[in-house]
Amino acid sequence: MQLDMAAVAEPRATDEPLLRVQDLDKHFGPVQALYHVNLDLPSGQVTALCGDNGAGKTVLTKCVAGIYQADHGQFLWQGHPVHIRSARDSARLGIETVYQDLALADNLDIVQNMFLGREKLRSGLLDEDAMERDAAQTLSSLRVTTVKSIRQPVASLSGGQRQSVAVAKAVMWNSKLVIMDEPTAALGVVQTKQVLDLIKRLRDKGLAVMVISHNLNDVFEVADRIAVMYLGRLVVQDATSNFDRQSVVEYMTTGGLSRSGGRPVQG
Numbered sequence: 701m702q703l704d705m706a707a708v709a710e711p712r713a714t715d716e717p718l719l720r721v722q723d724l725d726k727h728f729g730p731v732q733a734l735y736h737v738n739l740d741l742p743s744g745q746v747t748a749l750c751g752d753n754g755a756g757k758t759v760l761t762k763c764v765a766g767i768y769q770a771d772h773g774q775f776l777w778q779g780h781p782v783h784i785r786s787a788r789d790s791a792r793l794g795i796e797t798v799y800q801d802l803a804l805a806d807n808l809d810i811v812q813n814m815f816l817g818r819e820k821l822r823s824g825l826l827d828e829d830a831m832e833r834d835a836a837q838t839l840s841s842l843r844v845t846t847v848k849s850i851r852q853p854v855a856s857l858s859g860g861q862r863q864s865v866a867v868a869k870a871v872m873w874n875s876k877l878v879i880m881d882e883p884t885a886a887l888g889v890v891q892t893k894q895v896l897d898l899i900k901r902l903r904d905k906g907l908a909v910m911v912i913s914h915n916l917n918d919v920f921e922v923a924d925r926i927a928v929m930y931l932g933r934l935v936v937q938d939a940t941s942n943f944d945r946q947s948v949v950e951y952m953t954t955g956g957l958s959r960s961g962g963r964p965v966q967g
Contacts, residue, residue: 716779717742718908719764719795719877724773726759733759737773737934739927741877746899746909748919748940751929752952757912760929761879764910765797766790794876800885802866806855810847811835813854814869838868842901846894860891864898877908884918896922916945930955 717740726734734756741747751757762768764775766787775782777793784790790797804813811828814835820827835850844864847857854862863883870878883899884892899922902909913919919926920940927937928951935955950957 717776718778720776720779721760721764722774722776724760724763725771726763726768727771733932734763734770735932737929737932739934739937741908741910742925743876743908744903744906745924746903746911746922747925747927747937748923749910749912749927749929750914750916750919750948750952754931755929755952756932757929758881759932760934761797761881761910761912764790764795765879766795791873794874795879796870796873796875796877797879798863798866798870798881798883800881802862804854804862804866804869807853809853810839810850810857810865813865814838814872816869818873834872835868838872839864842868842871842898844868844898858891859887860894863887863891863895867898867902871902871907875907877910878902879910879912881912882914883911884913884915892918916948919948920945928952 719741721737721739721741724734724737725732737756737760739747739749739760749757749760759768763770764784766784766789769785775784782789782793784793805816808816811831815831820830820834822830832850839847839850842864844861846864847861854865857865867878867880867883880899883895887895896918899909899911903922903924911919911923923940925937926940926943926948928935928948930951933955936951936957947957
């Protein structure tokens with residue numbers, strides 16, 4: 701079902717997060733990648749997931765996205781237990797993931813990329829007019845105005861424009877949670893600002909957004925909440941206002957805090 705961007709729910713006045721991850725464990729043979737991870741992702745907020753390389757961010761993300769199946773723990777969606785055993789399960793709930801490689805086809809244009817694998821048909825033929833109209837409407841609703849034409853090849857786009865197209869593709873399909881993996885990696889200053897503004901617009905439309913990022917400037921620019929992983933454990937999650945850059949770095953590099961700041965939720 702296609703998402704009507706104008707009808708996206710405003711942030712709900714509730715203490716119940718859109719997605720709650722509880723006691724998640726994941727093993728790969730003898731290696732335990734995740735240890736009893738608890739994470740809340742509220743609607744209408746940007747949650748930044750931080751951590752050093754190997755901290756478990758990617759494994760956690762792929763469990764939420766249905767790429768990996770957790771060995772233990774559960775997911776609560778709007779307070780109700782759900783099973784996420786595949787990417788299809790994740791998509792049905794309204795979870796869309798924009799990976800760092802963006803998964804865009806350079807040889808196709810913007811419209812073709814946004815509907816890749818979900819093409820609209822009319823009388824057995826591609827309904828190009830409907831797809832163009834819906835793609836243009838979605839890009840407009842997100843205020844993506846820098847592309848010259850929705851029919852230009854993705855190969856001709858800048859890094860920021862490519863990221864915008866990947867996000868627009870994600871939110872077209874009844875999305876409620878958008879996960880973005882290092883969305884500003886290798887982008888210049890102007891393109892980074894475009895992507896950060898886009899993330900804020902997703903939040904303002906009531907979506908839950910999780911951003912995985914090493915860039916603390918970006919984190920403090922857009923995040924309402926910060927969660928930090930260390931060696932497979934989620935060691936703290938709290939409002940951004942309760943952190944400074946030094947405390948986030950300390951949680952990332954030691955798993956704890958030697959002075960006041962941040963509020964650990966698990967050790």
